[in-house]
Amino acid sequence: MKQEWWKDAVVYQIYPRSFQDSNGDGIGDINGIRMHLDYLKNLGVDVIWLCPVYKSPNADNGYDISDYQDIHPDFGTMEDFDRLLQEVHEHGMKLIMDLVVNHTSDEHPWFRKSSSAEATSYDDYYIWKDRPNNWKSRFQGSAWTYDEKRGQYYLHIYTVKQPDLNWENEAVRRDVYKMMNWWGKKGIDGFRMDVISMISKDQSYADGPVGEHEQFGDGSSMYINGPRVHEFLQEMNREVIQNFDWMTVGEGVGVDTREARLYAGFDRKELNMMFQFEHVEQAKGPLGKWTDRKPDFLRVKEILDRWQTDLEGKAWNSLFVENHDYARSVSTFADDREEYRELSAKMLSIALYMMKGTPYIYQGQELGMTNYHAFSIDELQDVESKNAYQFYVNAGEVSPEEMLKYVNCAGRDNSRTPMQWNTEENAGFTHGTPWLPVNPNYMYLNAEEQIGRTDSVFTFYQQLLAFRKSAPAILWGSYRMIGKEHKQLLAYFRTMGEETYLILCNFSEKEQSTDTLKLRQQTEAQGKAYWKQVLGNYPSGHSVDMLRPYEGVIWKMEKES
Structure with a gap:
C-alpha cells in the first residue's frame, strides 16, 4: 500500500x-x-x-x-x-x-448577477425554477425562496442566504x-x-x-x-x-x-x-x-x-x-x-x-x-439550533424547557x-x-x-499520538473486532507481521469482565504468549481479564522465550 x-x-x-x-x-x-x-x-x-x-x-x-x-x-x-x-x-x-x-452566500457577486432582472452570463450559476418542488431545507422550511428581481425561485438546501450552485454549468x-x-x-x-x-x-x-x-x-x-x-x-x-x-x-x-x-x-x-x-x-x-x-x-x-x-x-x-x-x-x-x-x-x-x-x-x-x-436559547448563536427550537416549540410538539434540554445535548x-x-x-x-x-x-x-x-x-493525547506513529501495526496493519455483541466493551486486534495489539475499552461506569471475549483461548492459539500493557488511562496497570469503569488499554502480544 x-x-x-x-x-x-x-x-x-x-x-x-x-x-x-x-x-x-x-x-x-x-x-x-x-x-x-x-x-x-x-x-x-x-x-x-x-x-x-x-x-x-x-x-x-x-x-x-x-x-x-x-x-x-x-x-x-x-x-x-x-x-x-x-x-x-x-x-x-x-x-x-x-x-x-455546494453553495455560496446570496451576497456573492455571482448570485447578485444571477438574480438580476437583466440577462447576464451568470444566469445559470444557480438553480432557478418557475415553480419549486416540495424539498425542505436542512435548516427547516422550504428549500426554495422566491427572488423578486428575477421572478423565480432559487434552491438553498441550507439557509435562505446559501443558494446552491448549479454544477451542471x-x-x-x-x-x-x-x-x-x-x-x-x-x-x-x-x-x-x-x-x-x-x-x-x-x-x-x-x-x-x-x-x-x-x-x-x-x-x-x-x-x-x-x-x-x-x-x-x-x-x-x-x-x-x-x-x-x-x-x-x-x-x-x-x-x-x-x-x-x-x-x-x-x-x-x-x-x-x-x-x-x-x-x-x-x-x-x-x-x-x-x-x-x-x-x-x-x-x-x-x-x-x-x-x-x-x-x-x-x-x-x-x-x-x-x-x-x-x-x-x-x-x-x-x-x-x-x-x-x-x-x-x-x-x-x-x-x-x-x-x-x-x-x-x-x-x-x-x-x-x-x-x-x-x-x-438566547445564549446560543447556531442558526440550526435556533430554527429547530422555534419550529418544534411553535408546532406544540415539545415544551420550551424540553427543547432547550435537547439543544443542550445535540446543538x-x-x-x-x-x-x-x-x-x-x-x-x-x-x-x-x-x-x-x-x-x-x-x-x-x-x-x-x-x-x-x-x-x-x-x-x-501526546503519548497516544506518539505511540501511534511508532507502531506500524497501528498505522498499516490489519483490523479485527471481537465481542461484537458485548453491550459495554469495544475490543479489536491490530496486526502486522509478528506484531499484534489488542485494544480494550469499557464504555460503562461498572467493571466489566472480558471472559466472553475468550482472550486466553485466542492467546493460546498463538503459542506461548502473554499480553503486556503498552498504554492505559488508569495510573496503574490491571489485568486483561477485567476492565475498570471507562478503562481503555492497549495491550501488545509478547511471545515467551
Missing part, C-alpha cells in the same frame, strides 16, 4: 471564531491561531484544518461565502493569513482550508477550479470539502416523500450522491488536485461504505478520504437529532467495524468523533461527570485512534472539553464555545466580550492546567 504523507498524519481542526482572539473584539482570529502553533506542535499535530475564514455575511458562521479569495475582517487580512501559512510550514506542519462550493466548475488553483499556488496543502456529496442534483427535481405531520418533502435522495458527482470530482482532480501534493477529504453527508469506495477509492482519482457521520448520528428521538438520549452503543460499534472492514485495501478511513457540527464526544458517548470525565476522554481516544485511518482532533477535544449548558454550539486556555477572564480566549459564552468549567478544565500534568488528557 502506498504510504502518502496524509495517511499517518494527525489533523487538528480549528474553528477560528472560537480558538483565540488576539485583538479583544471577542472573536477568534488568524493572529490568535499563530499564538498557539507551538501548542499544536507540542501536542503532536501534523496538519491544521482551518474552518472558513473567507469573507462572509455569517448567516451560517462562515459557510456562506461572499468572496472565496478574501479574508473576513473578523479574522484579519490576507497578509495575516500569509504569515500564518508561512509559520505553520516553519513549524513543520501543513495547513488545509475548508472548500465550500461548466462555467461554474471552471470558476471553482480557478479559485482552487489560486489557493494551491499560494501554498496551502489541501482542502476539506464541505457537503461535497451534494454538488450534483437529479435534474428531474421530482418531489421528495412527505413524512407524517411534515409540510415539506425529503428530497435528499435527489441531491445526495447525485448522478454526476463522481464525474465532477474526477474532473476536479484532473484540473486541480493532481497539480499539487495535497490532502483532500470530503464531507460525505449520506455516504455509505460503497459510496466511500467511489469517492476515495485508491484507483478512483477523486479524493483521499471521506468523513462519514453514521457513528455520530445514532442518538435519535421522536424529533430526530434533537434528543437527550445516548447513542446506541452496539450500533456505533457495528458502524465503526463496517467502515474499517469495508474500506480495507480499497479506500482510506478518517477517524473522528468531534467537529464543529456535533456535540462534545465525552458528553455524548461517555461520561462528562467530573469523576469520569478525564477517564472517558482518554478512553475514547484509545477506542478511535487505534483504528486504521487518519486521526482528526477537534479543538478542545485533547482537553476533554464538554457540552455547554445554556439556560436560554452545534456545544463544540463552538471558546477554547479554554487558562483561568483568566473568559478562559484566556479574549479580553473582550466573547461572541459565544465560555463554558464555566474553564476554571478547572483548561490547557494551562493540563500541559505538563502527567495524568492530564492533554498529556495522554
Whole structure:
C-alpha cells in the first residue's frame, strides 16, 4: 500500500471564531491561531484544518461565502493569513482550508448577477425554477425562496442566504477550479470539502416523500450522491488536485461504505478520504437529532467495524468523533461527570485512534472539553439550533424547557464555545466580550492546567499520538473486532507481521469482565504468549481479564522465550 504523507498524519481542526482572539473584539482570529502553533506542535499535530475564514455575511458562521479569495475582517487580512501559512510550514506542519462550493452566500457577486432582472452570463450559476418542488431545507422550511428581481425561485438546501450552485454549468466548475488553483499556488496543502456529496442534483427535481405531520418533502435522495458527482470530482482532480501534493477529504453527508469506495477509492482519482457521520448520528428521538438520549452503543460499534472492514485495501478511513457540527464526544458517548470525565476522554481516544485511518482532533477535544449548558436559547448563536427550537416549540410538539434540554445535548454550539486556555477572564480566549459564552468549567478544565500534568488528557493525547506513529501495526496493519455483541466493551486486534495489539475499552461506569471475549483461548492459539500493557488511562496497570469503569488499554502480544 502506498504510504502518502496524509495517511499517518494527525489533523487538528480549528474553528477560528472560537480558538483565540488576539485583538479583544471577542472573536477568534488568524493572529490568535499563530499564538498557539507551538501548542499544536507540542501536542503532536501534523496538519491544521482551518474552518472558513473567507469573507462572509455569517448567516451560517462562515459557510456562506461572499468572496472565496478574501479574508473576513473578523479574522484579519490576507497578509495575516500569509504569515500564518508561512509559520505553520516553519513549524513543520501543513495547513488545509475548508472548500465550500455546494453553495455560496446570496451576497456573492455571482448570485447578485444571477438574480438580476437583466440577462447576464451568470444566469445559470444557480438553480432557478418557475415553480419549486416540495424539498425542505436542512435548516427547516422550504428549500426554495422566491427572488423578486428575477421572478423565480432559487434552491438553498441550507439557509435562505446559501443558494446552491448549479454544477451542471461548466462555467461554474471552471470558476471553482480557478479559485482552487489560486489557493494551491499560494501554498496551502489541501482542502476539506464541505457537503461535497451534494454538488450534483437529479435534474428531474421530482418531489421528495412527505413524512407524517411534515409540510415539506425529503428530497435528499435527489441531491445526495447525485448522478454526476463522481464525474465532477474526477474532473476536479484532473484540473486541480493532481497539480499539487495535497490532502483532500470530503464531507460525505449520506455516504455509505460503497459510496466511500467511489469517492476515495485508491484507483478512483477523486479524493483521499471521506468523513462519514453514521457513528455520530445514532442518538435519535421522536424529533430526530434533537434528543437527550445516548447513542446506541452496539450500533456505533457495528458502524465503526463496517467502515474499517469495508474500506480495507480499497479506500482510506478518517477517524473522528468531534467537529464543529456535533456535540462534545465525552458528553455524548461517555461520561462528562467530573469523576469520569478525564477517564472517558482518554478512553475514547484509545477506542478511535487505534483504528486504521487518519486521526482528526477537534479543538478542545485533547482537553476533554464538554457540552455547554445554556439556560436560554438566547445564549446560543447556531442558526440550526435556533430554527429547530422555534419550529418544534411553535408546532406544540415539545415544551420550551424540553427543547432547550435537547439543544443542550445535540446543538452545534456545544463544540463552538471558546477554547479554554487558562483561568483568566473568559478562559484566556479574549479580553473582550466573547461572541459565544465560555463554558464555566474553564476554571478547572483548561490547557494551562493540563500541559505538563502527567495524568492530564492533554498529556495522554501526546503519548497516544506518539505511540501511534511508532507502531506500524497501528498505522498499516490489519483490523479485527471481537465481542461484537458485548453491550459495554469495544475490543479489536491490530496486526502486522509478528506484531499484534489488542485494544480494550469499557464504555460503562461498572467493571466489566472480558471472559466472553475468550482472550486466553485466542492467546493460546498463538503459542506461548502473554499480553503486556503498552498504554492505559488508569495510573496503574490491571489485568486483561477485567476492565475498570471507562478503562481503555492497549495491550501488545509478547511471545515467551
